[in-house]
Amino acid sequence: MFRFLVYFFVLQSSFLFAQTKEQITIAELHGEIELDGTSNESAWDTATRLPMVMHIPNNGSQPTEKTEVLLVYDERYLYIAARLYDSDPSQIHASSMKRDDFNNSSDMFGVIIDSYHDRENALSFFTQPSGLRTDFTVFNDAQARYPINLSWNTFWDVATKVTDKGWFAEFRIPFSSLRFQEVNGEVSMGLIALRWIARKSESVIFPPIPHTWGWWSQFKPSMAGTVVFKGIHDTKPLYITPYLLGGLNRTQNFDPNENTYKPFDEFTREAGLDVKYSLTSNLTLDLTLNTDFAQVEADDELINLTRFSLFYPEKRMFFQERSSIFDFNTGGVNRLFYSRRIGLIKGKPVRIFGGARMIGRVDDWDVGFLDMQTQKIDTIPSENFGVIRLRRQLFNPYSHVGGMITSRVGVDGSYNVNYGLDAIIRVFGDDYLTLNWVQTFENDARNDPVSLDPTFMRLNLERRSLEGFNYDFSFARSGIDYNPGMGFERRHNYTRFGDRFLYGWLPSNSSLLLRHQAYLDGSIYLRNSDGTTESADIGPGWDFAFKTGALAGFMLKMNYESLRRPFYLSPDAMVNSGDYTFYDATIYCASPDGGLFYSLLSLTAGSFYDGWNANLNLNARWSTSSSLELSTSYSYYLVKFPDRNQKFIAHVPRVRVLYMFNTDFSATTFAQYNSAIDGIILNVRIRYNPREGNDLYLVYNEDFNTNRYDFMPVLPFSNSRAILVKYTYTFSM
Template identity: 50%
Template sequence: MSTGSYGQTTDPITLPRLQGSIELDGMPDETAWQKIDPLPMTMYLPESGQQPTEKSDIKVGYTDDYLYIGARLYDSEPSKIQTTGLSRDSGSPTDDWLAILLDTFNDNENMLGFYVTPGGALTDLTVFNDAQGDFPLNPSWNTFWDAETVQNGEGWFVEMRIPFSSLRYQSTESGTVTMGLIAHRWIARKSESSIFPAISNDWGWWGQHKPSLARKVQFTNLDQQRPFYVTPYLLGGFSQQHQLNDPETAYYRDDEFTYDAGLDVKYGLTSNLTMDLTVNTDFAQVEADNQQVNLTRFSLFFPEKRKFFQERASLFNFSFGGPNRLFYSRRIGINSGEEVRILGGARLVGQLGKWDLGLINMQTARQGPDIPSENFGVLRLRRKIFNKYSFLGTMFTSRIGDNGTYNYAYGLDGNIRINDDNYLTAIIAQTFENGNANNFASPGNSRVHLEWETRRIDRLGYSLSYSRSGAAYNPGIGFEVRENYSRLGNNIYYGWFSEKDSSPFVNQRLFLNGSIFFDNTDGSTQSASIGPRWNANWKNGNSINLGPSVSYENLSESFELFGRITIPKGGYRFYNFKGSFSTSEADLVTVKLNLGGGQFFDGYRGTGNLGVNWSLSPHFKLNPYYEINRVSFPDRDDHFTAHIGRIRLQYFFNTELSVSTFAQFSNAADAFISNFRLRYNPQEGNDLYIVYNENLNTNRFGYTPVKPLNNNRTILIKYTYTFGY
């Protein structure tokens, strides 16, 4: 295989088979590596298309069972190589890294990412929606693979080994498999990224993750891989919970010893279709949600962190924009922020012919008199149409309680590439539930979303959308911020890249953002906002966003803030300004600052938050965060200041053993919440967790009866071991 075979052609590259054995020791010096040519790398950031400042020899080969990557990552100043975390999934832009991204289904929309740092820390993630959006990654996804690294006076070196059984792919009858491949190296201290293939940075940071720009590669005579993993867990611990007695005159303490067991099974029905089964599912090791301050009359959205729902999670994405979606997995097993026991369930994801397929069925237990046992079902189908960048799909959901309640929903969605970077999205959905008329022809239980957007960050661009949600539309396993409204809005922008060496900026954009919400019943305006915004990214990695706005809110009824302040119904117009500044995420100390202020309904609001990521050493990370929201209503002599404080400390003994502490304070919630976790992870799928959680009441005497100091406390030990067959 010659270097010329990596040239810019539309024909897929046939990757070489390794001729000889590989000892996974981090040093790619075996004879098998010497027969493979390195990938030709070009600079992506900060100067697109230039020669990288450091030499990178990255080679890719495979055997019947594994994809191998061997890399010699030379560095003229090896003492300045950065590695700031040693545990699984601790990688960040503060670290140097080597990344391999694979579009395993060759669908030009999704990728699997495998990252390794000089210290040997592994991070894996998925990329979705062709890397479009504010954060088109899912870092909670994990699979089985390994890597070893070596550092010396020449730089750092790495060997990665990814089992084909950890990948899902579509093969032909002859065993030929086509995937998309992107390789990139990140040098943190220089904020420099080099990449293969030679992708332009016209799409900004996320362009180096875009499946549609990946180089097509082929594997020949690749047998189907059918993974079979059985992962039992054992759980034991102790909990204390303070409960209010029946007369509601005092609290009593309920002590309980906890012991449990469960089982997860992963089985590959084919190389591109995987079944996950779970019995008595437990998520004791999942970290607590970040506390948030809600200054709106709408519900808050929290991301999914539980691993069972992560594989190909983007397939189940049926989004109407923002947090609004037909399926929201946190509806399963969580009620009002509290866990509901999951008795068991199944999950099937993959491809059947030209169709992407996703299927979920879960059963939860009855919990008290108010929460019935429920069955949750989701079916997702999607396929490419017209061209490789467009798809048409459908989704069906069901939620059925043993008390006779039911909720059904279906939807159709399509994303069509019209030309170049212009895309049209069209979505329609309906819901049906007990107690409603459930008329197929009625717009009252329907949801519609249309959007036309430009997918690049330079030149003139736009995102224009129309949405409508009926009064009876209620997705039982979904998330909807508002009800009974129609919306017009989004933005128009102009972006440009700076001339090389003539400006400190990589790129800048000017936006005009705006939206308006109408009430479907009487056509009145519910909300509206409009304002310009300036965004700029420096070559050193810093970034800034600034912009004023004017807003209008029409409240048909009053609502409460913090359970203390009432906002009266009526119409309000107010002016605001927001700004944010971030230092480079590649720095050992990274600072993110957000400030805003102005009018707020019939009063005023000032807000600010400061977050710091401080990598003190490869073994120790410190992440403090503070947020303040001050609302004041002088005419009513009413005001409140909400404080949120968070601090996360992580200590990495090595790549296998780590401890972390996460503590939060919120005076709006009158709570101090702490979480301590020790994790021993000698290999993927083999974990020992020791978890301690405590929830303290910080405003005990503001309630009758007086609340106890400790609301609840738990200590748990959880052990999982994966058997592979």
């Protein structure tokens, strides 16, 4: 049996390698290039040209607008020129000038570069006609609901120019920002070039990629063309970034003697330091001292109608670069390492004294190391957080196996250690097998390594495609003592089966539809303690994507919940223990996002435990010009239990106003109201970013009470207020 498996994987690996696209050797630079967007220097005459083809709406057809992409390089930089001709230049959309803006309301051009050529992760560099810079990472071969990380930034430059013939862009990307591995004097990378024509909802691409995997097909590193560079060598830049922070924090403290709230002012005067050093061309060391994240935007306010914790994304820059190395997913949002466990408690910041991080590749191994120390706060001791991650390819370029160790150790002697193994194996074509095995070792636990109690295990078999018959089947078991202290796990002590059967269609070029899929979702959670069902759901759905960029769909679901104890939605509404079967339906629609206005509407309604609920979500974005963008969302929750005369109503409106003076200077106001907590949260950020690594932030945060007089003593008008100024400057050595 073992011999058969080895033979099978070797055979299919050979087949996959045989499918490798032809390599393109990029031309070396002869002459000088002035970065002004015009690409009219003679140095571009000998550049490598990429053949571009339409990706959507009519895959494989000739683009409706002429597109030329040229590449050339020297020992320090990769230069890219994009000549984006347009038959009607008056219709070119430039909706933003803000750093890292990325939405389909604007014309865009960019490249996705798999610099390690691992066919799973990539670095992306995009611009719009306004000349903004947007960079982000792509992870997990773009196989996720939102498989990019826009919080990642690096050093590079771009210039654009709009004329009566179209718009034009020139990129200059340092090889030191890419990280790469040299083999026999050559460096191979994966590359995708992508143009987006907003008014037509049309993307033009190199190389040709089928849209079998949906919108993110055009970002898949595994489908990138292979480009080769000769004569580029290891550079070891050193970046030193000190920061200064000053400001005022005001909080309201309750005085029991006078039965009132009194303001407490604290003046902030901080300094810190970040250091980035390239140990090799593909191994980077980051050091941080007195780490601060004052400039990070506030989290979105969310309403929780479940008995489980909410998941919030990581926004802090220090944790962003090559963060996919630390990805150890254990199903859904569950993961072995969740960086928000470091320096945040219930969303509130905890001082980080400092730490170190090393990421990159050593020979065939992806390597990740992280160690950070936090301050004591209230009853939580000062803690050390450590992560070690190793991973390498197995059988073929699309499979890997790895391991991770996390440790969380308090100065009071408490500790939580988790160690695990994972593998993603491309069995054949679009069929993938994922395996996870993790164990917990911590104080006050039995720590029996041969027991299932501290163990988590998972098996997932899926076909990653939206065309034809597809499936996603998973099995997971979490033991009673499994506790990922640096991770995220919504449930404990369960066995789960799921997930989906799907059949998808990619209609002909004459159809109004780009793609549509019918599916059946289902899952069941069993209690390990007695084998009874804790939760289950099943239901069909259908999703539609139109060539205009519009979306629509619906889903029906039957739910079963067995509660051993009640849980509260609010002080006035609760769900009692018991067994419940209830049904709901969801519909959604979204307008084409290639215009100046975009909207998304979703509605869920049906029975809910022993009552019923309705949930409405509305999102809208209006790009009035490249200087001003308005976006808003509104969420409405209504839950009623008529037999018990209880109800829960919540409103969460959000408004974000972005004004961009130019590509370096912007101001953002983000206001949100949550009726469930009777509060308004206001976040104002003014940013001046003349170049990468040089930032000046002015930040104003305030938390208001909206229902003050229902309490005794009367609540203060403002719970907290902060006005902060932060300046960072990066020295390159």
